[in-house]
Amino acid sequence: MDIFIEIIKKPAIIIALVTLIGLIAMKNKPSKVITGTIISFVGFSMIKMGSGILATVLTAFSKLFNSAFNVEGIVPSNEAMMAMTMKDLGSIASLILVVGLVTNILVARFTRFKAVYLSLHLALFSSFAIAAVFEMIGLSNILAIVFGGIGLGFYMAISPSLLGHYTKDVVDSEEYTIAHSGTLAYLLGSFVAKRFGNKEHDAEKVKMNDKVMFLKDPIVATTLTMFILFIVTCIFAQQAVLSKVTLGENSFIFSLENAATFAAGLYIVKAGIKMFIDEIVPAFKGFAKIFAPGSIPGVDVLVLFDKAPNTALIGFLVSFLVGVVMIVILPLVGMPVIVPGLMACFITGGASAILGNAEGGIRCAVIASAIDGLLLAIMPAVSLALFSTLGVHGTTFADPDMIGLAGLFWLIFRWF
Secondary structure, three states: OHHHHHHHOOHHHHHHHHHHHHHHHOOOOHHHHHHHHHHHHHHHHHHHHHHHHHHHHHHHHHHHHHHHOOOOOEOOOHHHHHHHHHHHHHHHHHHHHHHHHHHHHHHHHHOOOOEEEOOHHHHHHHHHHHHHHHHHHOOOHHHHHHHHHHHHHHHHHHHHHHHHHHHHHHHOOOOOEEOOOOHHHHHHHHHHHHOOOOOOOOHHHOOOOHHHHHHHOHHHHHHHHHHHHHHHHHHHOOHHHHHHHHOOOOHHHHHHHHHHHHHHHHHHHHHHHHHHHHHHHHHHHHHHHHHOOOOEEEEOHHHHOOOOHHHHHHHHHHHHHHHHHHHHHHHHOOOOOEOOOHHHHHHHHHHHHHHHHHHHHHHHHHHHHHHHHHHHHHHHHHHHHHOHHHOOOOOOOOOHHHHHHHHHHHHHHOOO
16 A cells, blocks of 8 residues: 555656556557657656755745744645644545546546546545545544545546636647646636636736836746745845755845746746647547546646746736735634645646636736635635644645545535
């Protein structure tokens, strides 16, 4: 079981295996099977490597921000929740995921929900959230595995299928869709934003004065934005924390280097996305032919970022700013402070903005990412009661879908 969890935690291996099976099923030449499998593996590894660079930079920024503005509270983290509950829930969560995988393929094969969820590292986090709820309710492990797995499998098929309607407007293709644990935010944001926007006002095509035309370049815009964020937080951060994070380096140089590193990480992610998509989409047809004819792959949401990089930056900033505002609002209504998770704001906020922009332009991008910021603050705050018996303190699950799934299972099975 430990080996299974380790494999699932390495999504690049899953992608390589799906590509390998698909290319073999399509009876490609051995040379194509080898190159396609390796390229998809390397491409997704580049996405992971770039994401790691982004996470490192955002972690440093988070420490400085919390120090500068004296923020203390709950820090949502899927990885921390899984690590803290691995001993008690690891086996049950793994079996829930196995049942979920089988159910997902069966649903894709026999129903109109044709997506196969390939972001299995996120499905693994969801299985831990589901296992935690069944543990709190006190139902037997067998019931948790069977009902939890079947419910997870339906979610894995339905959520990417529903999101396919909006994904198509961004990628201009129906050959793949998005499988991500922020789907609730994406669907809600896109649905609401569509009522208030205008597609003609595309965030990527906003007219600019010739003097600031350089901001249309995503690398330049990203670097300057992150530099401003870093230099401001460095100015207000406590000296002890600043010295620890910067290792004594000059604040200006530190901010400049981290801004450039962030932009470089984003560029690596985008390069990996192209390699990955170019191989997985055609290869998945062979995989589908064997297991679920007519199905399409549900892939990580980062594939959208190459389509609208400046919109993603807008979404990140709006989602983060909403999270900062909620730091003040939540205690006023008797709820705990939720410290904004910068990586969550960047990924789900950026994706919400991209999907919203495709439905109604820049206004919708802002609305959708604001809704994402609200969900990233409110849902973790509400979820603390759900996971109160786990003995985990200072953190909770971060993503809307994980918390939403856990809440749905609690509403249904608390009567049994």
